[in-house]
Amino acid sequence: MTAPKVSGGNGKSLGILICCMFVAIVSSQLVTACPVGYYGPACRYLCSNKCLSMECHNITGACLDGCQAGYTGENCQNVCRDGYYGDNCTQTCATTCPNNKCDHVTGSCLEECPPGTTGHNCDQACRFGRFGPGCNQTCPPNCARRACDPKSGYCLEGCRGNYWGSDCSLQGEFKENPVEKKGLFYKHLSAESRSVLLYILMNQYDMALEKAQAEIEASLKIRNELSALIGG
Numbered sequence: 550m551t552a553p554k555v556s557g558g559n560g561k562s563l564g565i566l567i568c569c570m571f572v573a574i575v576s577s578q579l580v581t582a583c584p585v586g587y588y589g590p591a592c593r594y595l596c597s598n599k600c601l602s603m604e605c606h607n608i609t610g611a612c613l614d615g616c617q618a619g620y621t622g623e624n625c626q627n628v629c630r631d632g633y634y635g636d637n638c639t640q641t642c643a644t645t646c647p648n649n650k651c652d653h654v655t656g657s658c659l660e661e662c663p664p665g666t667t668g669h670n671c672d673q674a675c676r677f678g679r680f681g682p683g684c685n686q687t688c689p690p691n692c693a694r695r696a697c698d699p700k701s702g703y704c705l706e707g708c709r710g711n712y713w714g715s716d717c718s719l720q721g722e723f724k725e726n727p728v729e730k731k732g733l734f735y736k737h738l739s740a741e742s743r744s745v746l747l748y749i750l751m752n753q754y755d756m757a758l759e760k761a762q763a764e765i766e767a768s769l770k771i772r773n774e775l776s777a778l779i780g781g
Contacts, residue, residue: 582607583607585603585604586603586604586605587607588605588606588607588608588609588610589607589608589610592607594610596610596612597610597612597624597625597626599612599616599617599620599624599625599626600612600613600614600615600616600617600624600625601614601615601616601617601625602614605624609623610624611623611624612624612625615636615637616637617654618634618635618636618654619634619635619638619652619653619654619655620638620653621637621638628653629653631649631650632649632650632651633653634651634652634653634654634655634656635654635656638653640656642656642658643656643658643670643671643672645658645662645666645670645671645672646658646659646660646670646671647660647661647662647663647671648660651670655669656669656670657669657670658670658671661682661683662682662683662684663682664680664681664682664699664700664701665680665681665684665698665699665700666683666684667679667683667684674699675699677695677696678695678696678697679699680697680698680699680700680701680702681700681702684699686702688702688704689702689704689716689717689718691704691708691709691710691712691716691717691718692704692705692706692707692708692709692716692717693706693707693708693709693717694706697716701715702716703715703716704716704717
C-alpha cells in the first residue's frame with residue numbers, strides 16, 4: 550500500500566509549520582530564564598537552599614556557584630562523607646578528633662575529647678587545675694596547689710594537710726576511711742602498684758598465718774601438758 554500523496558506546496562508548508570512549532574516549544578524551555586531561586590517546568594521548583602548563591606540552572610536545578618560549606622553534589626543534596634568537611638568537602642577532620650569524626654560544616658570534633666585535651670579539634674591541653682575527658686573536671690581539692698595530672702587527675706605535688714592517696718582523698722588509717730574512698734583508692738592504682746600491694750598483703754597474710762599456727766601449737770602443747778598432769 551502506498552501513502553497518499555500530498556501536493557508539493559501543501560506538504561512543504563505543513564513540514565515548515567511543524568518544524569517551527571517544535572523549535573518554539575524547545576526554545577521556550579531553553580531560553581526562558583526563571584526568577585532567581587527557581588527552576589523546572591513553569592519555574593515551579595525551588596533551588597536547593599544549600600546552593601551557595603541560591604542560583605541554579607533553570608532546567609536541571611544544578612547549583613551554579615557551587616555548594617555551601619559541608620555539602621556536595623550537583624544539587625548540593627549530600628553532606629560530606631565521614632572524615633571530611635568544609636568547602637566542597639575537601640578538608641579533612643583533625644587527626645586529634647576521636648574516631649576521625651567532625652562536624653561536616655565547621656570541622657569541630659563531634660565526640661568528647663580524650664582525657665587531657667579540649668578545644669574544637671581536641672588539640673589543646675587542659676589548663677591548670679582541670680583534667681579528664683574534655684578537661685571537664687577540676688583537680689581534687691586536697692591536691693597541693695590544686696595541681697593534678699591532666700589525664701588521670703592524680704595529684705602531682707603531693708597532698709595538703711594529713712591527706713594521702715593518689716587523689717589525696719584519704720585520711721588517717723586506711724581502714725577508717727569510707728568504703729567508696731577505699732574503692733577509688735584501689736581503682737586509681739596502676740597495675741604495677743596493685744601487684745606491689747598484693748605482694749605486701751600476701752606477705753602479711755603469711756606472717757599472720759605463721760603466727761596463728763605458732764599460737765595453736767603452743768596452745769596444744771599447754772593442753773597436752775595439763776592433760777598429763779591431771780592424768781598423772
